[in-house]
Amino acid sequence: MCFNRSVGTARRQTVRGRWLAAQRKIRELAIVGRALASTGHPVMAQIVPMRFCNLSCAYCNEYDKVSEPVPIDEMLRRIDHLGRLGTSIITISGGEPLTHPELDDVIRRIRRVGALAGMITNGYLLNEERIERLNRAGLDHMQISIDNIEPDDVSKKSLKVLDKKLQMLSRHAEFHVNINSVVGGGIREPNDALVIGRRALELGFTSTIGIIHDGGGQLKPLKENEARVYFAMRGMKKRNYSRFNHFQEAIAQGRPNDWRCRAGSRYLYICENGLVHYCSQQRGFPGVPLAQYTHTDVKREYRTAKSCAPNCTISCVHQISYIDHWRGPQTQTITPGSNGSHTPELVSIQSIQGVEG
Numbered sequence: 001m002c003f004n005r006s007v008g009t010a011r012r013q014t015v016r017g018r019w020l021a022a023q024r025k026i027r028e029l030a031i032v033g034r035a036l037a038s039t040g041h042p043v044m045a046q047i048v049p050m051r052f053c054n055l056s057c058a059y060c061n062e063y064d065k066v067s068e069p070v071p072i073d074e075m076l077r078r079i080d081h082l083g084r085l086g087t088s089i090i091t092i093s094g095g096e097p098l099t100h101p102e103l104d105d106v107i108r109r110i111r112r113v114g115a116l117a118g119m120i121t122n123g124y125l126l127n128e129e130r131i132e133r134l135n136r137a138g139l140d141h142m143q144i145s146i147d148n149i150e151p152d153d154v155s156k157k158s159l160k161v162l163d164k165k166l167q168m169l170s171r172h173a174e175f176h177v178n179i180n181s182v183v184g185g186g187i188r189e190p191n192d193a194l195v196i197g198r199r200a201l202e203l204g205f206t207s208t209i210g211i212i213h214d215g216g217g218q219l220k221p222l223k224e225n226e227a228r229v230y231f232a233m234r235g236m237k238k239r240n241y242s243r244f245n246h247f248q249e250a251i252a253q254g255r256p257n258d259w260r261c262r263a264g265s266r267y268l269y270i271c272e273n274g275l276v277h278y279c280s281q282q283r284g285f286p287g288v289p290l291a292q293y294t295h296t297d298v299k300r301e302y303r304t305a306k307s308c309a310p311n312c313t314i315s316c317v318h319q320i321s322y323i324d325h326w327r328g329p330q331t332q333t334i335t336p337g338s339n340g341s342h343t344p345e346l347v348s349i350q351s352i353q354g355v356e357g
Helices: 015-037 072-085 103-112 128-137 159-172 192-202 224-234 247-252 295-302 315-324
Strands: 044-047 089-092 116-121 141-145 176-183 206-211 267-270 275-277 286-289 304-306 332-334
Touching (some): 015 116, 015 315, 044 072, 044 315, 072 103, 089 103, 103 116, 103 128, 128 159, 141 159, 159 176, 159 192, 176 192, 176 224, 192 206, 192 224, 206 224, 247 315, 267 315, 286 295
Parallel strands (some): 044 267, 089 116, 116 141, 141 176, 176 206, 304 332
Antiparallel strands (some): 267 275
């Protein structure tokens, strides 16, 4: 398949584009500095304004076809509370967030509480006018997931369908764009990820790759050809933060990781019902309404080890937790899927390889 390689990144190379990118980098560095200085606040929250999605990818369990959008007043209250908790980054996901009729107001509120505004989307509903609206609202980051070159019965998120959308983003977006592809979980042609990654770089975007997990967010080891593609993607230019931690290699090789998951503390997942969960795959834990979630909860979950952590593939939780990999021994444990109680259990520092408490 041929794609139009004449499309550059003129809009992103303007003086305004460079200034916005520089300001964004300064804010990101400040977030890292603040996270290193204090463990008492969430670094990232992922919030769902829409469970509904316009697509039906076979491997996804994070959508439905019937939900109404969360009312905007309620979304604003949730964002305000995340701001009171000191959340540094708020990422909008779904479902498909672009189906929310007042998404621009959600983004503006995220920026107003001082957080970095991100969004994960399938990109189908993008057009030039929509991109300009996202610019004006103050979106900082967008991630588009593309699973294959040609749509099939597993996923319709294909490069063939989305390439013109990517070209529009390259010309008009004033926010950072990352293109994420996947391997495993029924994706028929792993080599598609390499084509998608190269196309992303041609258009001036960053490119990442993920591993499709099972319904509990747990590891499904890659086949040999999938692992080859996975490691080839790591060698591409314009690498971002997710490429620089050791978790990725172990995941690709089907090995468990020894790490301190900070879900419920440094990372929060807020579902469409306004409940705080460890992640999208561990709904119900801790399952506390966001309006009732306090700094006490944040501190408790920081100290709580999750039994699902060794085989977890939820990359955003890995990345955020990695900030604190060298400190904060976890002195109690919980097994998501059990009765949800937190059982005190002393953790031996020596049992955590390569980590000093």
